Amino acid sequence: MKKMTINGIVTQVEDYWSILEACRFYGIDIPALCYHDGLSPGGICRLCVVEIGKGERAKLVTSCNYPVEDGLVVRTHSERVIRARKMLVELLLARCPSSKTLQDLAAKMGVQRVRFKVKNENCILCGLCVRMCAEQMGAKAIGFAGRGKERRVTPPFDIKSEVCRNCGACMYICPVCQLRCQGPEPPNVVCGACMNVEPVCLQDNEDVMCYLDTCGWCFKVKSSSLKKKSGYGKERKEGE
Amino acid sequence: MDEDKIDEIIGCHGTDKSELITILQDVQAEYNWLPPDALRHIAKRLHVPLIEVFGIATFYKSFSLKPRGKHLVRVCLGTACHVRGGPRILETAERILDIKADETTADYEFTVESVNCLGCCALGPVMVVDNEYYGNLPPVKVERILRKYGHTSSSSSTSIKEEKS
Amino acid sequence: MNRRRIKSHSDLEKLRQEILAKRDLQKTRVAICAGTGCLALGAQKVITSFKEELKKQGLENTVEIRETGCPGFCEKGTIVVIYPEGFYYLQVQPGDVPEIVEKTLIEKEPVERLFYTDPITNEKAIYEDEIPFYKNQMRLLIGDNINIDPKKIEDYIAPGGYSALAKVLSEMSPEEVIEEVKSANLRGRGGGGFPAGRKWGTTRNAPGEPKYVIVNCDEGDPGAFMDRALMEGNPHSVIEGLIIGAYAIGACEGYIYVREEYPLAVENTSIAIEQARDYGLLGRDIMGSGFDFDVKIFRGAGAFVSGESSALMSSLEGKVGAPKPKYIHTSVKGLWNKPTNLNNVETWANVPLIINKGADWFNSIGTEGSKGTKIFSLVGKVNNTGLVEVPMGITLREIIYNIGGGIPSNKKFKAVQTGGPSGGCIPESFIDTPVDFDELTKLGSMMGSGGMIVMDEDTCMVDVAKYFTDFLVDESCGKCVPCREGLERMSEILTDICEGVGKEGDIELLEELSVVMKDTSMCALGRTAPNPVLTTIQYFRDEYDAHIEEKKCPAHVCKALIEYYIDGEKCTGCLACLKACPEGAISGEKEVVHTLNTEKCSKCGICYDTCKFDAVIIR
């Protein structure tokens, strides 16, 4: 067992866990789009970032592939973390605005608008399907090709692979396949605002006050004082 | 594609997976591009999943999965060449050959590519045709150089204009 | 050539004496640079002409021709130096050869017109140390290039090459070597400036066998060619450093990773490895010490990101050269998960110097935090372009003006870009900054591998930011979201700004995006990618504003924001532009003022270059 601090609470964790596994064990919700139990971590979406270390040396690391260490100090919902996650979701959503998974995630994190040009791709390159195919199905029928903005998921030579088993596992696991409801909003607006439970105490306290997932309780208490805060909260207010 | 030829190349390097990139480089040197059947054969011989070979062949810039022209025109767009007008050299070459970068003329005579620095930055802007370097190149000279390699300006606007004057 | 194995330190010394004995130092020698730059300018023809001419004159046995490595002044190639006199000829053409042979080799008279001429005073410089470009440098690493034929190991051994290796193997323990490099405070020259001695120590102490050492000659920074010059011009200095490092670290296998755009470096290094092996400087029982080590050369396949340590190692393993998550450093778990030490070409080349001359000597050069010299590739809008090796701590002004000779055509200096795509643009107000790792970082740029691109008033800073961003859009591996998506969005916004459709808030969005890219990208490419954008915003905000608010490009670079027209006052009606215009946009008759049809004009700029009367104007 190892001892580490998560959001101010000292915890006991298994030696082989990642930070994400430790946090999940203690019931802390961290968005992890490219992670799936039973598959190796991808480290691709970067949504699972948490802040470790203190002061000058504090940095963000991806919790899904960072092994737990004795004495590690982890903050899962610091201001810096939230700012990063929101921007990442906005970037992903600009690429695939019709994904229900992304829409819900965005709504939950309080991202209400996409400031980039909307692209309508059908893949966020999270690599879940590639890992599923290789690690669970043992087929290695699909993979990444190209680099930079040309990167894509495809079978060899972009034609159906001879080794594909038609098992459908890749489609089952894809977070983008499920489409959002065709609501009245244009694609650069996030629907599902009903799910909007932003970690609001953050803007006052720099950290969430509770070590569990954000409950929104403090929102009611302090909503009046929030208005004067500037920064990324601004867009949200404009959208309101 | 000639399987024996590829086997010969594999023979020089062995079938360890770490030789994959070197083998692909040699195959590309032989054919000027990577024919799909060659990739399939290499994947089989090295016991590497085909998708991995395909991933590598599309990741690195020096590999081409399309046949390339007889003459390879490479224009440097590295920083040093960029500030000295590299993009204009590329535009000029593209206009003269009537293709875009990374394309090949219909008669498979010329392929135009951009590169990021060839190591003779002090001579920028630099263009390389096959293995001949042309440094300190003003855009107006590009056409003359391409003509040396057999380009005829039959359809380009240049010829029309020359009649006019 | 048949070479005997060198079995000890004294064996090496004996060999050296034999080489020297065979050489007549008074014998006339023609050193011709055969580096990539000069070859591009026709050095091969110069060499052939010399050979023919000497034969014609019956001098082929009394005059030696040496095809050497790059001394750095490539712009003025082909470079030919005549020894023992030391006459330094620049821009030699094959046609000059008969005159050189006639006048200099036979009559011992100089050919004046081939000397360096000062553009202002018109004074001639006869010897290397009189040329301002060289005079103000400190050439510890590349100074010897003009004396060495990289294809002949004897040329390296003659002035004392491999003696550092001999010293290490016969007198020093591996720990002592690491101590020496540590106390020399040698910092990595590949970009980050990480202390080399500490890295070596980590790899030495890491569990796992075998251990590997690697030379990083991927040199992805576009516009930089220091590593090319070293690797192709003096490969043995790098190999000697590598063997010493391997001994200190306890590695028995090494790799030299050379980018494939450098075919000559690949060739010369392969020959060098072969020759070192022949002498028993590589392979089993090196110099009779019992230490085994060998090295293989690997050609990169064209990917900037593969210069990053974990990506480079993936490449060597025969995989896609993309970075891996690195909570465990490659010094501990690198190539095939074994402890692996990766250093830049220049870092390795410094090692023999440190061993020979000692850590104290090395510490006497440079600044508090950065010791020794650094080679920069000084290019762009500067009079003397080429490689400059200078002590750390020299100011940017000294490099650009004293060595580089200032900005051509009396234009105004605007900025200098250091650190390549990870670095930033430093404006004129900081031109007196001493150049070292820490000072450049403070300015928001970085040392990087040593690219130094000078920009004048005709350079648009938004365009520069866009250039680097676009470079990285293509070169990012595309694995992680902030870097792949972030860069593409950055490029999108910058393109909008350059095309005159930028809007208020764009700059703030760029800044916001930058913070997140720096915070969350997986590797240093994404984490440093915003630097060119951030520094140009910081120092040249007014240019951004001009593009966004006034829809103007002050430097007349961004095509969408400029227009060509012909000034009727100046135009002589010479027809030159009309003939040159590829779009047929110019009309007129002989000796009548021409007119330019903006509708048809594609803004290619050819008429601007063609007009001898400055009558084509950009507004």
Ligand SMILES: Cc1cc2nc3c(=O)[nH]c(=O)nc-3n(C[C@H](O)[C@H](O)[C@H](O)COP(=O)(O)O)c2cc1C
């Ligand atoms: C995207 C990227 C590209 C790099 N390219 C190079 C390169 O071309 N040459 C190099 O020496 N180091 C390069 N580096 C730095 C290497 O990762 C590594 O730090 C360096 O080779 C270590 O050597 P040093 O300690 O001697 O500097 C690059 C790093 C990154 C992130």
Ligand code: SF4
């Ligand atoms: S359907 Fe084919 S590609 Fe998809 S997981 Fe199954 S085997 Fe792989």
Ligand code: SF4
């Ligand atoms: S297809 Fe779906 S699962 Fe596969 S990489 Fe794209 S988004 Fe991820």
Ligand code: SF4
């Ligand atoms: S930061 Fe960029 S280059 Fe590095 S791993 Fe992520 S996508 Fe690849």
Ligand code: SF4
């Ligand atoms: S800029 Fe080019 S297209 Fe326009 S008038 Fe001049 S030569 Fe013709």
Ligand code: SF4
């Ligand atoms: S080249 Fe200059 S001077 Fe001659 S016609 Fe054109 S604009 Fe007039």
Ligand code: FES
């Ligand atoms: S879940 Fe960790 S990076 Fe995607």
Ligand code: FES
């Ligand atoms: S930038 Fe063009 S050769 Fe280096």
Ligand code: FES
């Ligand atoms: S290549 Fe000859 S001086 Fe650089």
